Amino acid sequence: MLLVIVLIIGIICYPKLTKAFRVLTFTIPVTLLFDSLSKFAARLYKTNALVLHLECLALYILYAMVYYHLFRRKKIKKFIFTSTIAVVVFAGINAVFLQPLSRIFPSYLYIVTNTLLVIFSVLLFRQMLLYPTSISITSQGIFWFNTSMLFFSTTMFLNLALVNYWAKLYKNEMIYDFWYASYYILNILTGVALICNRREGRQKIMAQER
């Protein structure tokens, strides 16, 4: 439901969004699609590993594209591009040799992609400090997006640890709730980021008209 609301926000805001945030909008239907497929696969085949393998890779590519458009330095852009290719290759190797596509949850892929996203997030915060704008930080879409990524990617390690260790021992639903909470925070902050970016876009257009 939350994803649908954020998707509607994304569709409404889309015409006035910058390139990076237009790509970010695409992450919402992709997540929605994979989440639905995941539930469907879990019910039908008793495993959703294949969907999660694909979802993790697809979302990483999309987030990497968002970061690619947000960074100014060519070196970092090149790093993002190279890392994306490396992640695709690793995902293939992982799916075939390490954590088979049809059976095992792709935790290695999650660890690799989230580590990279944390690095991008920290680098983007650094860029923001180097080139501050006059707009209030809480009105900047880039800030909310980056905060959401930092929260989600860092808590993902914790999620994985909790699921792999404690969930096996206790079968405690609360641990999954924590995972869902991270998702909710990510989606809410994505929605805020899209709204803020739309406002920035409108302000820019108004300034140009003036």
Added chain:
Amino acid sequence: MDRHINIKDDNINLAVIVTGLTFAFLVFSVVYFVVLYRNRQLKNKKEQDELHANYRQELLKTQLEVQEQTLNYISSEIHDNITQVLSFVKLTLGNIASGVEDEKKSKVIETRELVAQTITDLRDLSKSLSFEYISSQGLIRTIEKEVERVNKSGLIHVSLEQDGSSYPLGEQRELVLFRIFQESLNNTLKHAAAHHLKIMLRYHTDLFMLMLDDDGSGFFVEKLGNKTGSGLRNIENRATLIGGTATIDSSPGKGCSVKVVLDPLRQQLF
């Protein structure tokens, strides 16, 4: 069994602590970033304001230099060219006057006197435009000369008052003050329809003030406030350039008062 439950509880507690600490650390990091960013924004704004002020100062300085060069050029042209030609005309008229009959002679003499008057006026004008003249005579002497010139013209009655003993303000500042004085005087002559203009020079230890007060028709200052390039804006800009402040006070029917105040002890580049 009890021991097993205890271990389970310990692990859950550990999980809660680790999760809590992670969230607390993340929240702290983001808050710290926001504070850092805000500081950078303020620092950047300050730097931008300083740059803007410096740019404005430089622009004004350049404008003033160009203006001074033009005025100097006009001054030297009047002095070296026009007045020389007119002097020649005056001499020629003098020669003609001796060789013509009485009826025409009076007209030639009259014309010669007019030319002589024009030469004197042009010389005065040339002096008031020349930077060298103003700097050699000093602010008070130059203003006195200008007051004499205007009073002689009969257009308006100008009075000059001085409070305190004068001290030098520096060549550049005196020149700028004189240009402010000229601008205000011209405004009064052109637009005010005033009968009297009172000029006040106040020399105190830590304050210098130049004030021009007329009894003209006056105007709404706010209405002219946004017109860039207007004479009044020029006065304000020039005053800023020498580290002073200009206050223009007027209202319809109540005349106009232009007041320039500056701290003579404050070091100013220009």
